[in-house]
Amino acid sequence: MTHLVQAIALGLLIGGVYALMASGLTLIFGVMRIINIAQGAFLILVAMLTWWLWHETGIDPILLSVVTTPLMFGFGWVAYRLLLSRIRGSSASMSVLLTFGFALVIEGVLNITAGNKFKSATPSYFEESFRVGAISLPKAQVFGFLAAMAVLAALYFVLTRTWTGRAIRAATQNPSGAALVGVGATGTAALAFAIGSATTGVGGSILSVLYPFFPASHYDWISRLLGIVVLGGMGSLPGALVGAGILGLAETLTATYGSLNWSTLVFYIVIMVVLLIRPQGLFGAKLREDTV
Amino acid sequence: MLSLKGVVAGYGGGSVLQGVDLECAPQTITCIVGPNGAGKSTVLRVISGLLKPSSGEISMNGETIGDRSPDEILRKGITQVPQSHALFPAMSVRENVLMGGYLIRKNRALLRERLDMVLERVPIVATRAGDNAGNLSGGQRRMVEIARCLMLDPKLILLDEPSLGLDPRSLAGVAGLINELNQAGTTVLLVEQNVRLGLGLATHGVVMEGGKVRLTGTASAVKDDPEIASLYLGGASGSAPGGPSSAGPKTEAAGV
Numbered sequence: 397m398t399h400l401v402q403a404i405a406l407g408l409l410i411g412g413v414y415a416l417m418a419s420g421l422t423l424i425f426g427v428m429r430i431i432n433i434a435q436g437a438f439l440i441l442v443a444m445l446t447w448w449l450w451h452e453t454g455i456d457p458i459l460l461s462v463v464t465t466p467l468m469f470g471f472g473w474v475a476y477r478l479l480l481s482r483i484r485g486s487s488a489s490m491s492v493l494l495t496f497g498f499a500l501v502i503e504g505v506l507n508i509t510a511g512n513k514f515k516s517a518t519p520s521y522f523e524e525s526f527r528v529g530a531i532s533l534p535k536a537q538v539f540g541f542l543a544a545m546a547v548l549a550a551l552y553f554v555l556t557r558t559w560t561g562r563a564i565r566a567a568t569q570n571p572s573g574a575a576l577v578g579v580g581a582t583g584t585a586a587l588a589f590a591i592g593s594a595t596t597g598v599g600g601s602i603l604s605v606l607y608p609f610f611p612a613s614h615y616d617w618i619s620r621l622l623g624i625v626v627l628g629g630m631g632s633l634p635g636a637l638v639g640a641g642i643l644g645l646a647e648t649l650t651a652t653y654g655s656l657n658w659s660t661l662v663f664y665i666v667i668m669v670v671l672l673i674r675p676q677g678l679f680g681a682k683l684r685e686d687t688v
Numbered sequence: 689m690l691s692l693k694g695v696v697a698g699y700g701g702g703s704v705l706q707g708v709d710l711e712c713a714p715q716t717i718t719c720i721v722g723p724n725g726a727g728k729s730t731v732l733r734v735i736s737g738l739l740k741p742s743s744g745e746i747s748m749n750g751e752t753i754g755d756r757s758p759d760e761i762l763r764k765g766i767t768q769v770p771q772s773h774a775l776f777p778a779m780s781v782r783e784n785v786l787m788g789g790y791l792i793r794k795n796r797a798l799l800r801e802r803l804d805m806v807l808e809r810v811p812i813v814a815t816r817a818g819d820n821a822g823n824l825s826g827g828q829r830r831m832v833e834i835a836r837c838l839m840l841d842p843k844l845i846l847l848d849e850p851s852l853g854l855d856p857r858s859l860a861g862v863a864g865l866i867n868e869l870n871q872a873g874t875t876v877l878l879v880e881q882n883v884r885l886g887l888g889l890a891t892h893g894v895v896m897e898g899g900k901v902r903l904t905g906t907a908s909a910v911k912d913d914p915e916i917a918s919l920y921l922g923g924a925s926g927s928a929p930g931g932p933s934s935a936g937p938k939t940e941a942a943g944v
Binding site: 565 | 793
């Protein structure tokens with residue numbers, strides 16, 4: 397029983413971090429129909445930057461997201477204006493090609509500047525845990541989870557309580573309806589891309605503590621994130637949350653009761669089964685119905 | 689108030705509108721009727737700026753607007769309610785209506801005032817405020833779509849097929865709302881397949897065919913035109929079917 401509770405607790409902690417990482421991807425897809433394959437590379441870019449800043453200054457890696465988040469917001473804005481706006485109106489497959497190329501460029505630059513070696517930020521609490529009864533919760537995972545939840549709450553607030561958020565949601569649900577009320581397509585898309593990129597500011601900082609990484613790790617991450625988003629329903633934020641929780645739980649439960657080697661595979665089996673029953677993903681239909 | 693002169697516009701290579709001349713006087717309801725493919729909806733799209741005319745002039749109160757962007761035209765007080773699917777289905781009715789005031793979002797007092805006005809004029813916005821727009825019936829959606837465009841206190845409302853897919857009761861509600869708005873001083877330009885309903889509601893009628901205006905006049909004159917009756921209203925006795933292009937001068941340019 398303790399094993400089960402421990403596995404569920406860890407699964408939810410890690411699921412929260414996955415949710416944050418996937419939220420940017422699904423937001424960008426929802427508004428622009430852009431599948432940002434470079435989202436994984438953005439995460440690794442931030443992880444690398446965080447690691448370097450931590451290494452040089454000793455400032456806590458998760459706290460460094462205060463620096464990396466605005467940086468990634470600006471990076472996303474510029475990337476959209478210079479690069480992605482050029483394929484506006486093209487099919488989603490074009491966005492896959494462009495952002496895959498973008499990811500390769502980031503990977504190449506990181507290989508040259510940071511080297512092709514595993515890195516991991518190891519703050520003082522790295523090997524410490526909180527004890528709750530018989531359950532042990534690694535501090536790094538708890539802090540990562542709390543930071544992720546804080547960002548998701550902020551994202552929820554922005555999307556539901558501000559005009560920027562309303563405009564983004566309106567453009568997600570009905571682009572032509574949004575144009576009719578004066579929501580500019582380009583400005584909204586650039587903002588959504590910038591916000592989606594900014595989530596990797598926190599996500600990448602957490603990643604640098606929780607997982608060893610090297611430039612090519614982005615392939616592994618983008619496949620996980622795409623898995624979460626497809627499972628939850630492309631473009632749906634609640635879907636990303638649930639999908640991320642399922643991935644976290646599938647990983648820890650399989651690792652506890654089966655083997656670590658099978659933990660990722662189980663998640664993909666879950667995706668296949670869900671897609672057989674609901675091809676649009678768990679929450680996929682809700683945002684897209686009536687908007688065609 | 690609104691004037692189109694020789695407007696040519698289309699999608700891709702071809703021109704759907706081939707020199708459209710149209711006038712809407714203030715506080716009138718003008719209804720455009722005509723067969724499918726006549727270019728009725730395209731007229732609304734060029735007025736609202738969603739489609740740029742390749743030639744011709746569009747002006748509102750003497751000011752040229754044909755080259756303006758959709759949001760600039762919105763700011764001039766021209767709003768459009770399209771045929772269908774204009775709402776944001778996963779947002780609440782209240783949020784949908786609020787989004788209508790997106791361009792005045794920085795003026796909170798004005799926004800509040802407009803919202804109160806809309807709540808009073810279109811009660812469904814208050815009674816279903818918290819429901820997702822995607823859960824409304826067709827008639828309710830149309831009411832909310834119209835309510836949303838009122839947030840900018842428009843001088844001219846463009847309505848594309850307001851009767852589409854509505855049952856008679858919803859239809860009566862929508863028609864009543866259009867009448868109320870007109871009586872409050874708003875000019876309305878609508879496109880309608882349901883000729884009897886459209887011309888019944890309107891003060892003026894316009895018949896389009898093949899991308900051109902074939903006939904204009906007061907709504908009752910257009911409705912009573914034997915040729916129109918024969919073509920669109922299921923037949924008036926004694927008139928031989930033929931193109932409305934041969935319509936007599938009786939109704940032409942009758943004060944529109």
